[in-house]
Amino acid sequence: MKSSLQDVEPTDRPTGVVGAAPAGATDQQTAARAVQEMFGAIAPRYDLLNHVLSMNVDRLWWWRTTRKFDAILKNPAERVLDLCCGTGEMAFALERQAQGNAKIVGADFAHPMLFRAAAKSAKRGKVLSWIEADALQLPFAGESFGLVTSAFGFRNLADYDAGLWEILRVLRPGGECGILECSEPEGVFGKVYGFYFRQVLPKIGTALSGVQGPYSYLPASVERFPKPPEMLERMRAAGFREATWTPYTFGIASLYWGKK
Ligand SMILES: C[S@@+](CC[C@H](N)C(=O)[O-])C[C@H]1O[C@@H](n2cnc3c(N)ncnc32)[C@H](O)[C@@H]1O
Secondary structure (H helix, E strand, O other): OOEEHHHOOOOOOOOOOOOOOOOOOOOHHHHHHHHHHHHHHHHHHHHHHHHHHOOOHHHHHHHHHHHHOHHHHOOOOOEEEEEOOOOOHHHHHHHHHHOOOOEEEEEEOOHHHHHHHHHHHHHHOOOOEEEEOOOOOOOOOOOOEEEEEEEOOHHHOOOHHHHHHHHHHHEEEEEEEEEEEEOOOOHHHHHHHHHHHHHHHHHHHHHHHOOOOHHHHHHHHHHHOOOHHHHHHHHHHHOOOEEEEEEEHHHOEEEEEEEO
């Protein structure tokens, strides 16, 4: 199923700062610091937990996302930025699809996550660049990339609109953006999944990571994230010429696509 902005119910134009708000955060700075510390703390077991909690479907989502951008990835003149790259799995999936053509750069502000990405690419002999940077203040000139992706990272930004503006700034005209995010399905499946997501997943995550907090933050952050009609509104309001939403796996993940 694919839905464009024209297909969704009109909403009021969104206003005000909306972004991640981990427990205890009082403003954007403390929210960003809490997110950075949280991912730093779970970095050692992040990959294992990701695969266990998603039952390995995460690999399918990364791969589906890369296929959407095949033409850009197969162009040797293109540069691609994977924002909030974490331990690098989305960036590696982009690199596999690119087959040595587009140059891939991964960026994240949690050093322990990025350290693992860099170690994995050195071990696998991959040619990717890794940059420690805040997604809201990227150290790149305007119009540097033909594609910006973000897998399960955008939801953690302290200001979603500022995140979209920064993506637009670094995209060249005609460049594309793919934001892959967790989402909540509706209907009966949504109720069953909601039970797993809110009651079961936080317990498994906490037990396996040995860290209190991040796996309760996960469902709370997904609940807080704009629903597809609002997210598409925000993308259009930020300046994307086109914006669409594609649900993956009954809607437990979503790909937001935008074109500058
Ligand atoms: C759930 S992980 C996703 C990692 C990876 N993309 C994946 O698919 O497995 C979210 C990542 O976003 C990063 N992140 C959150 N806010 C960020 C920001 N403002 N700037 C840079 N990275 C950020 C975190 O450090 C974390 O590594």
